Amino acid sequence: MKIMNVEFVISAVRPDQYPVDALPEFALAGRSNVGKSSLINKMIMRKGLARTSSQPGKTQQLNYYRVNDEVYLVDFPGYGYAKVSKVQRAQFGTMIETFLSDREPLKMVFLIIDIRHEPSVDDCLMYDWLKHYEIPVCVVTTKADKIPKSKWDKHVKMVKKKLGFQTGDYHVLFSSETGLGRDELWAIINQTIAE
Ligand code: GTP
Numbered sequence: 654m655k656i657m658n659v660e661f662v663i664s665a666v667r668p669d670q671y672p673v674d675a676l677p678e679f680a681l682a683g684r685s686n687v688g689k690s691s692l693i694n695k696m697i698m699r700k701g702l703a704r705t706s707s708q709p710g711k712t713q714q715l716n717y718y719r720v721n722d723e724v725y726l727v728d729f730p731g732y733g734y735a736k737v738s739k740v741q742r743a744q745f746g747t748m749i750e751t752f753l754s755d756r757e758p759l760k761m762v763f764l765i766i767d768i769r770h771e772p773s774v775d776d777c778l779m780y781d782w783l784k785h786y787e788i789p790v791c792v793v794t795t796k797a798d799k800i801p802k803s804k805w806d807k808h809v810k811m812v813k814k815k816l817g818f819q820t821g822d823y824h825v826l827f828s829s830e831t832g833l834g835r836d837e838l839w840a841i842i843n844q845t846i847a848e
């Protein structure tokens with residue numbers, strides 16, 4: 654996809670702040686610090702538009718980015734960050750569950766997993782949630798540049814096995830560092846919105 658324009662639209666904390674123009678939405682879920690915001694920046698070729706940080710827990714709201722007036726990429730807050738309070742954790746759970754259960758324009762969730770590590774309990778819960786709400790899933794194993802190519806296959810198999818990856822789910826190997834997987838992910842988005 655040729656990126657003509659990208660606009661940061663809103664940091665939403667409540668459903669009444671979500672956009673109302675009904676453009677298809679693709680949301681990114683994953684652990685804190687896994688590389689969600691970096692993936693968005695790579696997808697839209699804007700280095701600093703989505704705030705990234707080596708400090709986990711930066712993204713606290715649903716951040717909406719509109720691309721080419723065609724789709725929204727929605728950056729979720731990361732989960733599993735130990736320093737987040739119990740109250741914040743509960744708020745996060747409620748916000749995400751409301752979103753997943755009742756967001757008509759949501760077309761797919763990209764579940765972002767660090768290729769180096771076995772998916773966490775929270776990753777597995779998120780995957781099960783997506784399945785429960787019958788939301789199409791694309792598992793994105795990211796930070797591929799952090800391990801040798803020769804190990805990619807083994808790690809991807811490990812990730813899929815732990816999640817219980819089902820036929821019909823998408824999988825993309827990604828690196829925000831090298832751009833690996835970027836075109837493939839755009840192809841999935843374009844195919845999904847054309848359906
Ligand atoms: P939260 O907003 O806290 O949930 O984090 P996030 O998932 O948005 O992670 P973010 O994109 O901020 O990236 C976290 C750190 O990982 C940063 O230091 C990034 O530079 C680094 N990073 C992200 N993706 C990659 C990747 O593909 N390769 C490498 N080598 N580093 C990456």
Ligand code: MG
Pocket residue numbers: 689690691704705711712728
């Ligand atoms: Mg982020």
